[in-house]
Amino acid sequence: KAGVTQTPRYLIKTRGQQVTLSCSPISGHRSVSWYQQTPGQGLQFLFEYFSETQRNKGNFPGRFSGRQFSNSRSEMNVSTLELGDSALYLCASSLSSSSGANVLTFGAGSRLTVL
Amino acid sequence: AQTVTQSQPEMSVQEAETVTLSCTYDTSESDYYLFWYKQPPSRQMILVIRQEAYKQQNATENRFSVNFQKAAKSFSLKISDSQLGDAAMYFCAYRSRGAGSYQLTFGKGTKLSVIP
Numbered sequence: 001k002a003g004v005t006q007t008p009r010y011l012i013k014t015r016g017q018q019v020t021l022s023c024s025p026i027s028g029h030r031s032v033s034w035y036q037q038t039p040g041q042g043l044q045f046l047f048e049y050f051s052e053t054q055r056n057k058g059n060f061p062g063r064f065s066g067r068q069f070s071n072s073r074s075e076m077n078v079s080t081l082e083l084g085d086s087a088l089y090l091c092a093s094s095l096s097s098s099s100g101a102n103v104l105t106f107g108a109g110s111r112l113t114v115l
Numbered sequence: 116a117q118t119v120t121q122s123q124p125e126m127s128v129q130e131a132e133t134v135t136l137s138c139t140y141d142t143s144e145s146d147y148y149l150f151w152y153k154q155p156p157s158r159q160m161i162l163v164i165r166q167e168a169y170k171q172q173n174a175t176e177n178r179f180s181v182n183f184q185k186a187a188k189s190f191s192l193k194i195s196d197s198q199l200g201d202a203a204m205y206f207c208a209y210r211s212r213g214a215g216s217y218q219l220t221f222g223k224g225t226k227l228s229v230i231p
Contacts, residue, residue: 031217033217033218033219035219042221042222042223042224043206043219043221043224045218045219045220048216048217048218055215055216056216056218058218088158090160092160094217102217103150103162103165104162104217104219105162106152106159106160106161107159108157108158108159109158109159
């Protein structure tokens, strides 16, 4: 069973540009979450999607957006990039059921460097 | 809002020895989940163990076990017979049981080194 796939794995952008990151969840998983990981702030929740609807959002500016498609694949977009957006962006997927802990399974991440 | 604190930024352990990583959390909720995730240098975050707050029995997964003290809001991870492959960042995480969201609140992490 394939894991959570994130593309691209590495990318370099310059300030002011925008970037789109992609996440393909594990087959059958309908919930997709995004996290930003930096040395200073640690792991911070960006947003979560379920059945194409955003059901939770972290405390990030509106430059950060996302969406989920009917096949559960998700993308996140960051516009007008700032140096502080340099980070590892992690995607995680989960089954969504009424029982169980519904553990998040993470992808390997997309390393964004903003110059 | 919930917070998770890992007070040990770095720890080291001799191979084959036992090490305990600490985690405390703050919440007003009574029902929740707690997790330990491991992030090796390859960066892929891997679930180590999970604990459901309403279960008094401490979770165990092979060489990994937890000491869950609900009243003290403490959730430590014990790694027995440490192996070189255990070297990684370890993150403690909290999740509400309700609210229809799987959002995790993470601690800052503990970097574990294993000495051969």
